[in-house]
Amino acid sequence: MLQVKNIHFGYDKILVLEDLSFSLNPGRNLAIIGESGSGKSTLLKLLYGEYDLPQGEIFWKEQQILGPKYNLVIGYDFMKYVTQEFDLMPFITVEENIGKYLSRFYPEEKQQRTHELIKVVELEAFAKTKVKNLSGGQKQRVALARALAKQPEILLLDEPFSHIDNFKKQSLRRSVFKYLKEKNIACIVATHDKNDVLGFADKMLVLHHKTIIAQDTPQNLYNNPKLPLIASFFDEFNSIDGEIYYAHQLKIVEESDLKGVVKSSYFNGESWLLEVEHDSKSVFVEHHSEIVPKSCVYFSFNN
Numbered sequence: 001m002l003q004v005k006n007i008h009f010g011y012d013k014i015l016v017l018e019d020l021s022f023s024l025n026p027g028r029n030l031a032i033i034g035e036s037g038s039g040k041s042t043l044l045k046l047l048y049g050e051y052d053l054p055q056g057e058i059f060w061k062e063q064q065i066l067g068p069k070y071n072l073v074i075g076y077d078f079m080k081y082v083t084q085e086f087d088l089m090p091f092i093t094v095e096e097n098i099g100k101y102l103s104r105f106y107p108e109e110k111q112q113r114t115h116e117l118i119k120v121v122e123l124e125a126f127a128k129t130k131v132k133n134l135s136g137g138q139k140q141r142v143a144l145a146r147a148l149a150k151q152p153e154i155l156l157l158d159e160p161f162s163h164i165d166n167f168k169k170q171s172l173r174r175s176v177f178k179y180l181k182e183k184n185i186a187c188i189v190a191t192h193d194k195n196d197v198l199g200f201a202d203k204m205l206v207l208h209h210k211t212i213i214a215q216d217t218p219q220n221l222y223n224n225p226k227l228p229l230i231a232s233f234f235d236e237f238n239s240i241d242g243e244i245y246y247a248h249q250l251k252i253v254e255e256s257d258l259k260g261v262v263k264s265s266y267f268n269g270e271s272w273l274l275e276v277e278h279d280s281k282s283v284f285v286e287h288h289s290e291i292v293p294k295s296c297v298y299f300s301f302n303n
């Protein structure tokens with residue numbers, strides 16, 4: 001189990017994280033969310049042992065995670081960290097990059113394992129391509145596969161699908177997260193993308209103002225967001241009389257006490273998002289069709 005106990009950390013005396021505590025069991029998937037600059041990457045680096053902790057402790061099972069003051073080489077064999085920089089070897093091929101840390105004394109096993117990982121990240125067509133000739137998204141997939149090569153017990157991922165195009169993203173997420181579950185590899189994913197979380201994370205942790213402001217399953221946080229910051233991660237929302245309503249929880253009706261004027265309609269695939277001016281504020285309502293600007297409409301709550 002990963003145990004993070006009352007950790008504090010700052011750069012140059014400016015506190016970035018204050019008194020964080022949480023835990024994660026083997027094989028579980030934890031998503032870390034928070035606005036830009038809230039400390040997600042810093043937290044991953046601390047979990048990896050990249051910095052010394054001025055206060056608090058981190059353990060993976062019995063092993064305490066310590067920083068450079070105690071370790072000549074940063075990191076531990078049971079943990080891998082995929083940063084936003086990838087850190088690959090450009091002049092060798094995809095399969096050579098992935099196989100680099102696998103034992104060459106078992107060539108057949110090495111080849112089999114490399115092939116298995118290339119399949120997980122859906123890069124079969126590029127196995128023999130030099131990394132320098134790959135796109136950013138393809139490099140990101142090689143970095144993921146390489147982190148998995150030696151089968152870590154825990155994987156830290158910083159925005160793991162940020163460079164991958166939308167055509168590939170969803171199938172790649174399914175493939176990678178399914179693989180991690182099958183192999184019982186715990187993973188911690190720092191992300192801005194709700195699609196990395198919904199459907200995959202067992203638990204979500206929300207960072208804000210240096211601390212954890214919420215810690216729960218994605219389902220519970222989605223259904224009961226409590227704070228605008230949490231709702232905004234998932235969807236367009238409105239605060240009405242102190243309550244949070246997603247746009248799909250409001251509907252256009254023939255008549256109601258809530259009246260407004262349509263400012264804009266935005267097509268979003270399955271439906272349209274209407275921006276309605278009500279009480280000099282914008283209210284977002286999901287609707288099956290477009291409504292011309294300046295139309296007067298009534299809206300109410302979906303039951």
Ligand SMILES: Nc1ncnc2c1ncn2[C@@H]1O[C@H](COP(=O)(O)OP(=O)(O)OP(=O)(O)O)[C@@H](O)[C@H]1O
Pocket residue numbers: 011012016034035036037038039040041042043
């Ligand atoms: N090496 C560093 N030296 C000094 N300050 C830093 C350093 N790295 C990050 N910071 C600061 O620490 C804070 C947290 O940064 P961090 O990169 O952890 O946030 P983040 O949530 O990962 O952001 P993003 O979502 O934009 O990647 C920011 O205010 C940032 O400016």
